[in-house]
Amino acid sequence: MQPSEPLGLTRPDYLSLILTKGENMKQEQINHTNKGLSNISFQQKSTGLSLVITGSALLYFLANAWPMRPAAVTRDAIPAGYGGLVMTTLILVVAAQIVLQTVLAIGQGNVAPANVVEQAAALKAIRNAYFVLTATVLAAVGSVFVAALTPFDTANVIVVGLALAEIVQSVSQLLYTRR
Numbered sequence: 001m002q003p004s005e006p007l008g009l010t011r012p013d014y015l016s017l018i019l020t021k022g023e024n025m026k027q028e029q030i031n032h033t034n035k036g037l038s039n040i041s042f043q044q045k046s047t048g049l050s051l052v053i054t055g056s057a058l059l060y061f062l063a064n065a066w067p068m069r070p071a072a073v074t075r076d077a078i079p080a081g082y083g084g085l086v087m088t089t090l091i092l093v094v095a096a097q098i099v100l101q102t103v104l105a106i107g108q109g110n111v112a113p114a115n116v117v118e119q120a121a122a123l124k125a126i127r128n129a130y131f132v133l134t135a136t137v138l139a140a141v142g143s144v145f146v147a148a149l150t151p152f153d154t155a156n157v158i159v160v161g162l163a164l165a166e167i168v169q170s171v172s173q174l175l176y177t178r179r
Contacts (some may be wrong), residue, residue, distance in 0.1 A: 042104070042111045043118045044177055049104055051170035053096045058163040061089045065156060072152030079152065086159060121176035129169035136161025 040048075064085050071079040105111060114122070136158060143154045 041115075041118065041177075042108050043114050043122075044174060045104060045108070046101060047170050047173050047177075049100055050097065051167060051174070053093060053100065054163055054166045054170065057089055057093045057096070058160065058167070060092065061085065061159060061163070065159075069152065072150050076150050077152070078150075078155060082152065082155070086155075089159075118177055121173050124176050125169045125173035128172040129165045132161065132165040132168045136165065 065082070068079045068082055068085075072082075139161065140154055140157045143149045143157050
């Protein structure tokens with residue numbers, strides 16, 4: 001009889017267990033690293049695309065609204081062109097969503113419906129977005145009572161808050177789906 005190793009196994013049994021465990025770990029590593037972009041569901045790709053579009057639109061809006069602030073502060077009013085900027089940003093978001101989501105759907109081919117995990121993730125993500133929307137409403141109402149802030153600032157709080165709610169919803173949905 002051979003000397004006993006840990007777990008009460010003989011040396012050949014113990015080595016066999018180690019080799020088997022090593023092969024299983026190697027297999028798990030291979031399976032884990034195979035989770036590339038091809039294994040991401042259509043819903044996740046769509047959510048990621050929405051996140052990029054919304055983030056880009058927010059950056060576009062901020063880059064164009066920021067130079068308007070000095071004029072808004074001096075006149076204590078919303079500057080000329082601000083309404084056009086808001087509408088242009090909104091139209092850009094809608095057009096980009098329609099075009100890019102269509103391209104994604106065509107490129108994907110047949111699209112499987114959302115599974116239970118993705119549906120649950122979407123519901124949890126909406127809860128997070130509602131929290132941001134509530135905070136936005138409270139911030140907008142509160143900004144009306146702050147003398148240093150102009151109507152332009154209040155309008156910006158609302159627009160940025162809406163965009164942030166959409167971003168939070170997309171990020172939350174991606175994170176909850178990956179868990």
